[in-house]
Amino acid sequence: MNRRDFTQLSALTFGWTLLPSYARTAGASQKPVSYAAIGLGTVSDIFMRACANSRNAKVTALVTGHPDTKGAKYAAMYGIPKTSIYTYETFDRILENKDVEAVYVGLPNSMHCEYTLRAARAGKHVFCEKPMAISSAECRSMIEACRQAKVKLMIGYRVQYDPTWMQAIEIVKSGKIGKLQSFQGGFVSWQRTTSWRLSRKLCGGGSLMDLGIYPLNAIRHITGEEPVDFTAVVATRDISGLYAEVEQSLEWTMKLPSGIIASCGCSYGQVGPSFLNINGDEGCLQVEPAFFYDGVHLRGQAGGQAIDALSPGKAPYQFTLEAEHFSGCIRNDKEPESPGEEGLKDMLAIEAIYNAAGAPIA
Amino acid sequence: MNRRDFTQLSALTFGWTLLPSYARTAGASQKPVSYAAIGLGTVSDIFMRACANSRNAKVTALVTGHPDTKGAKYAAMYGIPKTSIYTYETFDRILENKDVEAVYVGLPNSMHCEYTLRAARAGKHVFCEKPMAISSAECRSMIEACRQAKVKLMIGYRVQYDPTWMQAIEIVKSGKIGKLQSFQGGFVSWQRTTSWRLSRKLCGGGSLMDLGIYPLNAIRHITGEEPVDFTAVVATRDISGLYAEVEQSLEWTMKLPSGIIASCGCSYGQVGPSFLNINGDEGCLQVEPAFFYDGVHLRGQAGGQAIDALSPGKAPYQFTLEAEHFSGCIRNDKEPESPGEEGLKDMLAIEAIYNAAGAPIA
Numbered sequence: 001m002n003r004r005d006f007t008q009l010s011a012l013t014f015g016w017t018l019l020p021s022y023a024r025t026a027g028a029s030q031k032p033v034s035y036a037a038i039g040l041g042t043v044s045d046i047f048m049r050a051c052a053n054s055r056n057a058k059v060t061a062l063v064t065g066h067p068d069t070k071g072a073k074y075a076a077m078y079g080i081p082k083t084s085i086y087t088y089e090t091f092d093r094i095l096e097n098k099d100v101e102a103v104y105v106g107l108p109n110s111m112h113c114e115y116t117l118r119a120a121r122a123g124k125h126v127f128c129e130k131p132m133a134i135s136s137a138e139c140r141s142m143i144e145a146c147r148q149a150k151v152k153l154m155i156g157y158r159v160q161y162d163p164t165w166m167q168a169i170e171i172v173k174s175g176k177i178g179k180l181q182s183f184q185g186g187f188v189s190w191q192r193t194t195s196w197r198l199s200r201k202l203c204g205g206g207s208l209m210d211l212g213i214y215p216l217n218a219i220r221h222i223t224g225e226e227p228v229d230f231t232a233v234v235a236t237r238d239i240s241g242l243y244a245e246v247e248q249s250l251e252w253t254m255k256l257p258s259g260i261i262a263s264c265g266c267s268y269g270q271v272g273p274s275f276l277n278i279n280g281d282e283g284c285l286q287v288e289p290a291f292f293y294d295g296v297h298l299r300g301q302a303g304g305q306a307i308d309a310l311s312p313g314k315a316p317y318q319f320t321l322e323a324e325h326f327s328g329c330i331r332n333d334k335e336p337e338s339p340g341e342e343g344l345k346d347m348l349a350i351e352a353i354y355n356a357a358g359a360p361i362a
Numbered sequence: 363m364n365r366r367d368f369t370q371l372s373a374l375t376f377g378w379t380l381l382p383s384y385a386r387t388a389g390a391s392q393k394p395v396s397y398a399a400i401g402l403g404t405v406s407d408i409f410m411r412a413c414a415n416s417r418n419a420k421v422t423a424l425v426t427g428h429p430d431t432k433g434a435k436y437a438a439m440y441g442i443p444k445t446s447i448y449t450y451e452t453f454d455r456i457l458e459n460k461d462v463e464a465v466y467v468g469l470p471n472s473m474h475c476e477y478t479l480r481a482a483r484a485g486k487h488v489f490c491e492k493p494m495a496i497s498s499a500e501c502r503s504m505i506e507a508c509r510q511a512k513v514k515l516m517i518g519y520r521v522q523y524d525p526t527w528m529q530a531i532e533i534v535k536s537g538k539i540g541k542l543q544s545f546q547g548g549f550v551s552w553q554r555t556t557s558w559r560l561s562r563k564l565c566g567g568g569s570l571m572d573l574g575i576y577p578l579n580a581i582r583h584i585t586g587e588e589p590v591d592f593t594a595v596v597a598t599r600d601i602s603g604l605y606a607e608v609e610q611s612l613e614w615t616m617k618l619p620s621g622i623i624a625s626c627g628c629s630y631g632q633v634g635p636s637f638l639n640i641n642g643d644e645g646c647l648q649v650e651p652a653f654f655y656d657g658v659h660l661r662g663q664a665g666g667q668a669i670d671a672l673s674p675g676k677a678p679y680q681f682t683l684e685a686e687h688f689s690g691c692i693r694n695d696k697e698p699e700s701p702g703e704e705g706l707k708d709m710l711a712i713e714a715i716y717n718a719a720g721a722p723i724a
Contacts, residue, residue: 181599181632182611184625186546188641231593231718237543237621238643249544251625253613259599263546263613263625270543271663272641273648279550279634281600286635301633356593 033327036061036086036100036124038115040070043129044106046293048078050319056331057323060084061100063091063115091115095122102152102330105129108202109209113138120149127326129156131213132343134204136351139344146340154326154336155343157217161321164296164311165218168278168285172222176303178282180223183262185215185276187291188249190269198246198268205359206246208350212266214291216353217346218276219254219262227254227262227349232357238269252353293318395689398423398448398462398486400477402432405491406468408655410440412681418693419685422446423462425453425477453477457484464514464692467491470564471571475500482511489688491518493575494705496566498713501706508702516688516698517705519579523683526658526673527580530640530647534584538665540644542585545624547577547638549653550611552631560608560630567721568608570712574628576653578715579708580638581616581624589616589624589711594719600631614715655680 035051037044037059051057061084064071071085086094094100102125105115113133116126126146132139132155146153159165171177189211196202197210220226232252236243249267256262275288278300285300285307293315300307329336397413399406399421413419423446426433433447448456456462464487467477475495478488488508494501494517508515521527533539551573558564559572582588594614598605611629618624637650640662647662647669655677662669691698 177633179599182548182550182597182613182627182629182634184546184548184613184627184634184637186544186625186639188544229595231595231615233591233593233615233617233623235544235617235621235623237541249623251544251546251615251623253593253595253615253625255595255597259597261595261597261611261613261627263548263615263627265544265546265623265625267544267641270641270643270646271539272544272546272639272646275546275639277548277634277637279629279632281632284632284634 030056030331032056032058033330034058034060034099034101035127036063036084036094036103037074038063038091038103038105038119039107039111040064040066040074041106044104046316046319047104047106047323048074050316050323052078053316053320054323054327056327061086061094061097063088063094092118092122094119094124100124102127102326108196109134109204110202113142116142116153117145120145120151123149123151125152125326125330127154127156127323128343130217130343130346131204131209131350132340132347136344136347139340139347143340143344152326152329152336153340154329155338155340156322157221157338157342158318158322159214159218159291159296160221160338161325162296162311162318164298164309165287167309168287168298169222171285171300171302171307172278172280174303176282177278177280177284177300180260180278180280182260182279183215183219183277184264185218185262185290186265186272187211187214187274188265188267188270188272190271198242200245203246205350205354206243206248206250207266207268208247208250208353211268212250212252212264212353213346213350214274215264215266215276216349217342218290220345220349222278223256223258223260225256225258225260226345227256227352229255230349230352230356232353234357234359243268247359250353250357252356254349392418392693394418394420395692396420396422396461396463397489398425398446398456398465399436400425400453400465400467400481401469401473402426402428402436403468406466408678408681409466409468409685410436412678412685414440415678415682416685416689418689423448423456423459425450425456454480454484456481456486462486464489464688470558471496471566472564475504478504478515479507482507482513485511485513487514487688487692489516489518489685490705492579492705492708493566493571493712494702494709498706498709501702501709505702505706514688514691514698515702516691517700517702518684519583519700519704520680520684521576521580521653521658522583522700523687524658524673524680526660526671527649529671530649530660531584533647533662533664533669534640534642536665538644539640539642539646539662542622542640542642544622544641545577545581545638546626547580547624547652548627548634549573549576549636550627550629550632550634552633560604562607565608567712567716568605568610568612569628569630570609570612570715573630574612574614574626574715575708575712576636577626577628577638578711579704580652581626582707582711584640585618585620585622587618587620587622588707589618591617592711592714592718594715596719596721605630609721612715612719614718616711
């Protein structure tokens with residue numbers, strides 16, 4: 001067994017220990033939760049692969065604008081009957097489909113709200129990708145719709161379910177790095193040629209909506225605090241016109257009520273690390289890569305000891321853990337660890353950051 | 363030869379190649395430049411050890427408030443005659459000492475200006491530690507005094523002389539990481555129990571003056587641009603009263619005229635990495651540790667290749683390189699790479715950051 005094998009084994013064991021008991025016990029003895037994947041783009045493709053790897057989640061229906069091509073392809077891959085392929089027009093008939101308990105919203109951000117509301121009206125639980133929507137008003141209406149329909153709502157903060165991130169949070173909560181003092185983080189991504197993410201109407205914003213949300217959410221999640229004070233600067237150096245509607249890059253600072261401060265950056269069209277530095281007065285943790293689909297690497301000093309842990313598994317294992325968690329919540333009637341309120345709080349912070357930068361949102 | 367030996371050898375060779383020719387040729391064939399160390403605290407102790415390791419710098423006089431104890435100790439260590447030990451009261455008599463060509467100002471920040479002016483009046487070249495002073499007005503008067511006295515003025519930006527940092531800058535300038543897009547950086551330091559650095563009167567500010575200046579200067583130095591737009595947040599979580607006069611922590615963002623943006627943090631009283639991420643549109647560099655006395659580690663992707671370089675030597679080798687550079691400038695009548703103007707520009711940025719944070723300076 002080499003070092004990597006060992007680290008992966010440790011992390012797997014550790015991750016398993018950290019998973020809530022209802023997530024660990026769900027699955028084997030319970031009927032898998034049946035999902036309709038709404039939108040058949042990249043992220044839904046990953047979600048479907050994740051379900052195929054899971055113990056308690058199964059894709060049983062598809063919603064797509066291309067039922068005869070994309071729809072037929074994925075139906076064949078996952079053994080979905082033709083009658084369970086819906087279009088956006090026929091989606092509401094999903095109410096009658098007893099073999100769909102939940103939906104996965106893998107659509108452009110601007111459509112998250114509408115399809116969450118329609119799914120809730122159809123009595124289906126909702127697993128919605130991040131960012132939750134394109135405004136806090138939309139987030140509030142999504143939470144309210146799911147509450148009224150008595151369906152569960154989870155937002156896809158996949159790294160919250162990554163065992164190495166869970167280990168980092170466990171170390172912080174143990175007090176082994178002392179009192180938290182500051183964070184520095186960033187997530188940048190190589191240029192996209194064309195994408196709905198570069199449309200303000202569809203995405204609601206630029207790199208902050210897609211990438212900056214990761215360090216933002218991680219800091220909120222680790223501290224359990226809501227930032228109260230923001231400053232920000234935006235920039236678009238690319239002159240190709242690709243970023244005509246949304247910001248290419250953004251850097252911001254924020255302060256938490258306890259006095260913890262942070263600076264973070266995000267950008268499209270550049271190469272750089274995805275990272276979070278978690279600094280305490282007695283130790284520190286560095287996560288880098290921090291926000292990729294796999295390979296999350298945690299290093300640091302805590303309780304006088306060196307920390308070095310690498311996430312187990314390969315993509316889409318974070319999605320599998322998410323799907324298993326939400327399925328466990330549905331079967332055991334528990335609130336998801338990342339409910340709609342989590343998405344709303346991020347959106348309020350995102351609106352405040354855009355406001356500080358003097359840039360519009362949605 | 364193991365990997366570490368090899369890296370150190372490469373870096374040594376590389377560093378040597380990068381040194382300006384007048385620095386490389388100075389020394390062996392020229393009489394060492396004679397320095398008076400002003401202030402015998404930690405940093406002057408390092409400077410004197412650095413000179414002892416150098417090819418062209420020599421400490422020949424001391425200025426101290428404790429001539430009989432500290433003064434006598436260092437005089438014995440470095441073979442300095444008793445007649446070349448000055449107090450702050452007798453300092454101006456150094457004008458008559460032909461065996462002092464330059465001074466090293468290793469005093470608290472608030473004394474940098476006064477002793478630079480007095481040294482210039484005595485016709486001595488000035489090597490002054492960073493931060494240059496506690497206000498841009500002081501920096502301007504120091505530059506003017508040295509100009510009038512026709513003496514050279516260098517500010518102690520030691521990492522500018524570190525071969526691994528020089529390599530990083532060389533890579534950036536080669537275009538191998540494409541167009542620069544953003545920086546994220548930070549420098550935090552473990553708590554000090556008591557220090558002049560925690561006195562507003564003596565230091566002029568808190569962690570920004572002492573630590574934040576490193577990523578600030580690195581970004582200015584790499585880009586050759588002056589930041590035009592700042593936002594900042596300050597915080598002091600420590601409730602012991604230690605930071606009653608100066609900020610404990612500060613995070614800021616800034617924008618350069620070209621559109622490059624950056625976020626940086628600095629803090630006393632916390633554990634964390636000292637780092638700079640340099641993100642381009644075709645590659646990136648990460649320096650971490652970035653700002654320590656030794657062990658500077660450069661990683662990244664540039665021109666399609668992986669970069670991994672570790673600084674050679676052990677502390678105080680950066681100080682030795684600085685001393686050799688300044689001595690070479692004096693012997694060859696060249697402007698130092700980090701002249702007074704460099705210190706002034708940082709101080710203008712520091713004033714703008716404090717202003718953005720709503721915190722006072724000096």
